[in-house]
Amino acid sequence: MSGIESKRVLLATITILFWFAQYVYIPFLTPYLLSLSITATVVGVIVGAYGVTQLLLRIPLGIITDIVGNHKIFIIIGTFLAGISSMMIILFGSPAMLFLSNALSGVASSTWISFTLLYSSYYDRSEGTKAIGLVTSLQNIGILAAFLLGGIFSAQFGSRSLFILSFVFGMAGFILSLFIKPETAGRTNVTATSLVKVMKDKKLLIVSLLGGFVWFLMFGTIYSFTTSTAKELGATGLQLGIIYVLFSLMNIIGSYFVSTKASRNLSEKTNIALGFALLAVYCAGVAVAPVTIWFFPLQIVGGFGAGTLTAILMAIAVRNFDADKKSTAMGFYQSVYSLGITFGPIVMGILVDHFSKIFSFSVMAIIALACSIFVLSMYKFSVLFKEV
Template identity: 40%
Template sequence: MKKLILLVVTCLFWFSLYLYIPFLTPFLISLGLSATLAGVIFGAHSFVQLLARLPVGMKSEAIGKQKPFIMMGMLFTAISSIVMWAFPSPAMLLVGNAISGFASTMYVSFTLLYARYYTKEETGKAMGVLGGVVEVGILAAFVSGGILYEQAGIRLLFFVSAAVAAIGLVISAFVKEKPEAKEAVSIQTLLSVVRDRRLVTSSVLGILIKALVFATAFAFTPKMAQDIGANGIEVGIVSAVFIGASVIGSFFVATKAGKRLGGRKTSVIGFACLLLNTVAIPFITSIPALIAVQFVGGLGYASLTAIFMTNAVSNFGEDKKAVAMGFYQAVYSAGSTLGPVLMGIFADAFHYKVAYLLIALIAVAGIIVTLASYPKHGQTASEGHTA
């Protein structure tokens, strides 16, 4: 039961955070903002994560409690949506999106507490299941968001997001946790964690994944869909298909077939899927074709996320796992911050076609880093590579 309660809260958390995401960039551009400024506002969410995630991970580890941070995440998610609902101006959307970024930093506590419900050997399975639930929450958000947006616009999405977060806050009060008080993390411990080769490599790959996906699927691909005639529901479907495929990819990593394929091959295939998605999008002129390439991209995205999240912490015991997870999630936030900004800059300087092709080079870099960092043999998706 304790696993189910946390999974429900996790699903509501990500539903609330992502309900309005496909429509935020198009809405900002409709207000007359440049693509660059729209990318900056969109990226504010991740910039706050970059600053706050590691301190949150260290603090939660020091006090030995994750539940307070989980509840805080739900609370600030509600606050961020209320701010954007009440004051839907560019400046306040920046503020609200930054607050939602602070709320997102609390996800490290979700992952750490859920991992405690399993043995160390089952960490890969735990992260695969939790990652799948995250994608289910986002999928439901995109489908619901498309329907609601078509009916009443983006302000309704902000209101519903706040309401769902409030419900999640109430349910989170029932999350079960056995506190494990520990000493504050020392500088020596922090340095020993951040020097781990497996963690650093996973974090670099995480930056590339997030930069690519946040520049395209989450930020500007919805605008591309609108440009070829998609209505609100169709924009929601385009985004939902990406996440729907991600659910499949996330659960695949935890299967025997995924483990047999291995982390090296799965990672290369994942980046190749995202490369195809990014290169194809600016040349597509029909909604069905866009949905098809979104499905391909989604398959790659979640499989990569599950693999590198598992690898990032697999070298560490319980005493250092929170710091490692906080570091990993903080560092990859650099990618989700810079990706939308770079896409906006490229779009303003050149054209969206050129911008997408330039962003696609990130996927190429991901393939190169993967091939350089993974051993050729004996590698499973959940094992990672040796430090």
């Protein structure tokens, strides 16, 4: 195995362990909180805490990473916090501590900037979209494994075991991250003017806004209220696990699809518009689903759409920036989509509390469809979707 291949394998392993630790207890968090007689609005705030810290930290972390020029230290911090945040849930189970723990988990996810850019650096610049598609697939493999093993552990040992499992995998990733070879690029001369120029880039602004809506839709549905809706229809713990597994599996396939020739044969505008259209179908389907079995094909549709969107938008976000500005661009992009992670479950919780589940998911479907139409109508910005 060559040096570059060993680097890819090591970081791929760490990436899978990291996202396993972050997501292994997610499918059972919202139903658990609702079982404590906490209102849907408060549950939305707790789940949204995960996005709050990302919203606050991603841009500063991107700037700091560009200045320091070393991704290793941030990956070490991220994997460590992924394990510690879940341990806090074991030690302190109050709603306030759940909020704090989820916020700390958000700090860990803020370091995803370094995972994506370090992995991309192991490929030629011309393979940027392919590299982002692959690392996003690795992210979703970790999430899929978390849902599979998490469902088994939850059924056999209870929900508490999931937080222990998260801690173990987080610490395993932390130990392996110590063996990453530090970059040799050194510090870069990042100025205030260059930072403002990056964040005023029209392409980056538009793509970041679209990314924000993707995560708004996902965290308002699949990662929060889809499971509680399925449970109300009589879904068992095993069925809830299958729902997440199907979504994650198709997320992986969608992310990988972006790196294939088939995807490149389509325009990026078409890929993005189609992804949002699939999310619209998913949300509308959940809104009217009369029985649990409807959720299974819907996860296939929504998962593929979400996977395609997360990979392709991230690739576009950093494509045209020099190496010393990529972390800032990625930090800005991920900070904006953190708005979606934060407000998706909060808005959905408010809608559920004051209206019906059907109305709430229908609103999400309308938002997704509006994004698809927006992309198709942006003929004057067609350069945004130009293949390079």
